[in-house]
Amino acid sequence: MKERIYIFLWALCVIGFVSSCKKHEPSPRRQLPVSYHTAYEQTYGHCYDSVPYAVVALDLYSDSLSLDKDQHIQGTGYNLYLSDIFVSDSLLEEGSYVSISSSETPVPFTFLRGKAYEGYPHGMYILDIEDSKVSRIQVLDSGAFVYRNDSLLFTLYYQNSEGKTTSYSCHFHGALIPWQKQ
Numbered sequence: 001m002k003e004r005i006y007i008f009l010w011a012l013c014v015i016g017f018v019s020s021c022k023k024h025e026p027s028p029r030r031q032l033p034v035s036y037h038t039a040y041e042q043t044y045g046h047c048y049d050s051v052p053y054a055v056v057a058l059d060l061y062s063d064s065l066s067l068d069k070d071q072h073i074q075g076t077g078y079n080l081y082l083s084d085i086f087v088s089d090s091l092l093e094e095g096s097y098v099s100i101s102s103s104e105t106p107v108p109f110t111f112l113r114g115k116a117y118e119g120y121p122h123g124m125y126i127l128d129i130e131d132s133k134v135s136r137i138q139v140l141d142s143g144a145f146v147y148r149n150d151s152l153l154f155t156l157y158y159q160n161s162e163g164k165t166t167s168y169s170c171h172f173h174g175a176l177i178p179w180q181k182q
Contacts, residue, residue, distance in 0.1 A: 032126065033078055036172040037063035039152065042179040043090055051106050054090050057083040058152070059179065060172055065129060072132070079127040080154075080170070082145075084112035092147055092176065099124070099142045114139040114158075124156070126168075141165070150175055 042057040061067075062077035073079060087093055088108040099113045100106065114123040121139050128136035143156035152172040160166045 030078075030128075032168055032170070033062040034170050035063075036060040036078075036080060036170060038066075039172045039174065039176050040179045041092055041176040045090060048106075051086065053086045053088055053106060053108055055083075056085045056087055056090075056092050057081070057179075058085065058092070058176075060152075073127075073129055074132050076130050076132075079129060080124075081127070082111055082124040084123060086110050094148050096144065096146050098144045113142050140168075 038061040040059040042059060044055040044057070046052070047055050058081070060080040061073075062079075064077035065073055065075045065079060068074050084106075085092065085097065086106040086108055093108070095109050097109050097111055100110045101113055102115070104110075106112075112123040114121060114125050116122070116139050121137050124140040124143070126138045126140065127134050128138070138158055140156045140158050143154060145152055145154040145156075150173060154168070154170050156168045156170075157165055158168065
């Protein structure tokens with residue numbers, strides 16, 4: 001009888017060891033959101049010596065993300081960021097905007113395409129946030145958006161994991177919140 005108990009306990013230990021050796025599978029990718037819940041507008045003014053236009057950025061959050069008192073992202077979801085949007089005044093103006101490469105001359109209603117420099121995203125990108133930490137960054141290659149009647153409609157493009165160009169359409173409706181540095 002003791003022998004059977006030892007064999008049973010040994011089998012349990014082996015099963016536990018084998019199951020703990022399984023590869024940890026990352027959580028499956030969530031679908032990119034079709035709408036964003038919150039949008040901040042960051043104004044930078046005339047920050048480029050060679051460009052006579054003002055620059056703004058858009059920082060959008062899916063409904064399950066928020067910013068804490070120190071402006072750190074909290075929750076699980078997506079953060080869409082577009083920097084270097086060129087405007088003639090100091091704020092985003094109603095109209096259609098199109099992405100340009102960094103070698104093209106910026107004019108109002110254009111914005112810079114996304115690029116990765118030394119592993120860091122610039123221009124436009126999406127952060128995949130899991131439990132308040134960045135789990136993935138998707139740089140956006142090109143795109144366009146329309147701003148009218150407190151609505152933003154985006155059509156953006158990126159290279160998927162197979163190297164194919166993928167389109168991503170999303171929107172935001174509501175007032176843009178002026179970015180306040182703490």
